[in-house]
Amino acid sequence: MSYYTLIASLPHLPTHFDVERPPISRPRLNQRLKDLDEPDAEVVQQLANFLAWDRQTLDRSEQNVIDDYERLRQEIHHPIVLEIVDNRINIRTIVSALRRRRNAQDPPRGVGQLVQPIRDRWKEPQFGLQKRYPWIEPFEQCMLNGEAVAAERHLYEFTWRLYSRMADQFQFSFEAVLLYLARWSIVDRWTSRDREAGLARFDQLLEETLGEFARLDI
Helix, strand or coil: CCHHHHHHHCCCCCCCCCCCCCCCCHHHHHHHHCCCCHHHHHHHHHHHHHHHHHCCCCCCCHHHHHHHHHHHHHHCCCHHHHHHHHHHHHHHHHHHHHHHHHCCCCCCCCCCCCHHHHHHCCCCHHHHCCCCCCCHHHHHHHHHHCCHHHHHHHHHHHHHHHHHHHHCCCCCCHHHHHHHHHHHHHHHHHHHCCCCHHHCCHHHHHHHHHCHHHHCCC
């Protein structure tokens, strides 16, 4: 399949994720992707599996979450998808660590590449990660103030900018398709969130927004 034809058939993504609705519905997006070659379709499915895992419900056990992550990580080989996976896991690890430190708990065990650096620099501001993750300080302040929606927005802002910078490197390629899907997912998550959730307890919103990992004692 021609990537040029596929990408040309997709409506432009907004310049920012904070819009009323995605530029294309999920069924129509799936329809556009149905003619991908089998190897590419498999990679897209792996990305879709991870994005679905990332939005998992709260009735999962901690071990199921860890097992699913490890399985997905072993199945994925495309570097763009791996980068998307690692970014989301790193964000979840940081959020979990901030919550545990706020509650005077021990560092998380967790999964991913940031677990040990956070444990090593547990008492430092932003765990010494502020240059790499500038969202930590404003997110933590919002967390401490109970400003749930503002905190959530900082996470989306960082991820949206990261994927947009990555997408700037590719044109009419399979990588461009993957990064379109990743950014579309951000728009979809933001526009489909519970608009009344800002009235709920902050920890509950984090769990609804970030999934099981937001409250895992791991």
